[in-house]
Amino acid sequence: MARAKRRATRSTARVSGTSPLSSREPTPEGQVAEAQSRSAETCPGCTREFSASFNQFEKENWIRCDACSTWWHWRCASEDEKKDYTIDKIDKWYCKPCSDKDSSRVTTLKAPTRKSDRKRNYRDYASLSLGMTSDPNRWLRMLENKTFKQDNFKRMHGSEVTLEWLEEDEEALTEPILVEKPDGLGMKMPPSDFTVDDVAELVGEQSPVEVVDVASQSASAGWNLGKWADYIQLEPEAREKIYNVISLEVTGTKVGDLVLPPKLVRDLDWVENYWPSTRKGKGHAYPKVQLYCLMGVASAWTDWHVDFAGSSVYYHILRGSKVFYFIKPTPANLAAYERWSGTELQNSWLGDLVPEVTKVVLEAGNTMIIPSGWIHAVYTPVDTIVFGGNFLHSYSVPMQLKIRGIEINTQVPKKFRYPLFSKLCWYVGDRLLRDLKAGTSYSPRILVSLLALADFLVSEVRILERGSEQGKKEIKDQIPVDRVKDPAAVARELRWRLKLAAGSDSDEEGGSVAITKTNGSGLKRKRGGEEEDRPRFRNFKPRQWDNVAEHSEEGESRLVKITQPLEEDETWKERWTDWSNEVMDEDGGTEAKVTKRTDTMVRVRRIASRLERQRVERVVETWEWEE
CATH class of the missing domain: 3.30.40.10 (Zinc/RING finger domain, C3HC4 (zinc finger))
Known part of the structure; x- marks a missing residue:
């Protein structure tokens, strides 16, 4: 009505x-x-x-x-x-x-409005941001009566944190590690008496800085480094609000000149190793996430999060102290985190939704490396300065893509995602393909990980081929045309070569394929429960031979006697397929003349910086007898 x-x-x-x-x-x-x-x-x-x-x-x-x-x-x-x-x-x-x-x-x-006896939770949207309340001390109250798993993360000496460690230890970089002293890490940091005033002076007091209001976990507008330095100098009781700085990237500044990430980080970092050096620096857009200066005051808190795109993190305490709370990125825990993110559950303690939370205390001089996907929250007990950075690498591609998917599902704004993620993946894929063609070999652990990267690039290509116009435009904008001329060929050939390198055949587009480890040495591909030997790659064109020479040579004839070579049944095919002297009988049977011919083919070609020469011999025997 x-x-x-x-x-x-x-x-x-x-x-x-x-x-x-x-x-x-x-x-x-x-x-x-x-x-x-x-x-x-x-x-x-x-x-x-x-x-x-x-x-x-x-x-x-x-x-x-x-x-x-x-x-x-x-x-x-x-x-x-x-x-x-x-x-x-x-x-x-x-x-x-x-x-x-x-x-x-x-x-x-009108009929009276139906009322329910159920208790309802009403959110105060005027004082909420990202699901947080306006009380800066609520986290400390949440921690009351909570139990935490004992910290048993590996403690290592800086000289032990190397690529050799990653290759030899299958568990390497799957859990956080703690290096108590920076010696041996190949890392450079400012002196221990470095202050926030020094940051403001070297970067510029008028430089804008994003400051987080801890109570609401949202940005507070109107800050520059000079204003931040003045705020830090206030006594804790004189600070009206608790603020935190966690996103000041200092690449290209005088502060950035004082910082060098650990050598292992530089060896692994995709931006460091795959983004073209001619497209870095002033005037170029590239992922600047390697050098962060974090400045927090006492009682500051960063709620549960996973670093963007599942990037790994190095984290060095220059002054002060930090308390980390970690949740292992199991499938169940990541599902709980995804449900918690961006909902009313975010007003609750995520640790109550998972089996265990590990607490780690870091002091001045400590360095921690946090692997991909680890969910963590951070508390600052005293005023603290930290230097750290994020890096994507080839050992954790599946987890990196998993976290990126969670960010998309929970509608994380692009501003807070890893910058130029897809473009970086294309640069990596293009370089890997060239290296594979040149004969570069990779460990089984890396091959399994890189297959996830190839699958991601193929999925991007499928959007280009069959997606909406808007989807196609977004993909095209992320393809570096200076390196990738034919994205479909690059993606599919990369996947094909990675599977061959891992001991697996290539599957047809859209085929149902299961890939599993075999004896820790590679991969095995199965379809319909049976292995297939014939490699197929729709777009792959092998490098042609530059020169081919063939010749035939007739050998001598000989007479032999054979026993019942041509019976009416079909068993003779099996016996004659694998000839041996046992089917021949010099004392009886039918006499036959055997003529041998040897066909030889020699071919050569140049691949990258080497020559490849192949010699193929084929021996053909002709058997003749009188019926």
């Missing part, structure tokens, strides 16, 4: 509007007259006293009779009705003349 059409509520001061009694559209010249005459509009119940006493700028309520469709002022309705209920509660209403004609015409009210 369209009740809104039966009643009209309007203000007589809105001179450009219409009323149930008039549909006139006033002209600009007549607006004043319209305003003066509006109060004169009457209903059948109006009296001179009502019209004289009504203020034209008061809100006028109208109601229509459900019998005669005549509009009445609510103020002109029965005094008994106005005493018993208000206009917004009426379902059906009849004017007095209509109700006098028919006694069954009685005013009825």
Whole structure:
């Protein structure tokens, strides 16, 4: 029932509007007259006293009779009705003349709103940002009565954190590691007496900086490094709010010149190793995420998060202390994190949704490397300065793509995702393909990981081929045309070569393929429960041979005797397929003449910086006898 059409509520001061009694559209010249005459509009119940006493700028309520469709002022309705209920509660209403004609015409009210006894949680959107409340100390209260798993993460000497460690230890870089002293890491940091004032002076006091209001976990506008340095100098009790700086990237500044990530990080970092050096630096857009200066004050807190795109992190405490709370990135824990992110659950402690949380305390001089995907929250007990950075690498591609998928599913704004992620993947894929063609070999652990990268690039190509126009545009914008001329060929050939390098055949586009490790040495591909030996790659064109030479040489003939070579059944095919001296009998059987011919083919070609020469010999025997 369209009740809104039966009643009209309007203000007589809105001179450009219409009323149930008039549909006139006033002209600009007549607006004043319209305003003066509006109060004169009457209903059948109006009296001179009502019209004289009504203020034209008061809100006028109208109601229509459900019998005669005549509009009445609510103020002109029965005094008994106005005493018993208000206009917004009426379902059906009849004017007095209509109700006098028919006694069954009685005013009825709307059914009362259904109420529930369930307790409801209402969010205060005025004081929430990203699901957080405005109380900066709520995390400390959440920690009360919580239990944590004992920290048993590996402690290592800096000289042990190397590529050789990654290759020899299958568990390397699957859990956080702690290096208590920086010696041997191949890392450079500012002196231990380095201060926030030094940061402001070297980067520039007028340089803008993104400051996080800890209470709401959202950005606070209007900050520069000079203002931040002044805030830090305040005594803790004089700080009205608790703020945190966790995203000051200092590449290209004088502070950046004082920082060098650990050697292992530089050896692994995709940006360091695969992004073209000619497209870095001033004037070029590239992922600047390697050199962060983090400055937090006592009681600052960063809620549960995973670093963007599942990037790994190196984290060095220059001054102060940090307390980390870690959740292992198991499938179940990541699913819980995805449910928690961006919902009302974010007002609760994520640790209550997972089996265990590990607590780690870092002191000045400690360096931690956090692997891909680890969920963590960070508490700052005292004013602290930290230098760290993010890096993507070839050992954790599946997890990196998994976290990127969670970011998309939970609608993380692009501003807070890893910059130029897809373009970096294309640079990596193009370089890997060239290296594979040149004969570079990779360990089984890396091959398994890189196959996930190839699958991702193929999925991007499929969008280019069959996606929407908007999807195609987004993909094209991320392809570095300076290196990748044919993205479809690059993606599919990369996947094909990686599978061959891992001991697996290539599958056809869209085929159902299962890949599993075999004896820790590679991969095995199965289809329909049986292995297939024939490699297939739709777009691959092998390098042609530069020169081919062939010749044949006739050998001597000899006479042999064979036993029953041509029986009527089909068993002779199996016996003759694998000839041996055992099927021959010099003392009996049929005499046959055997002629041998040797065909030889030699071919050569140049591949990258080497020559490849192949010699193929084929021996053909012809057996003849009289029937």
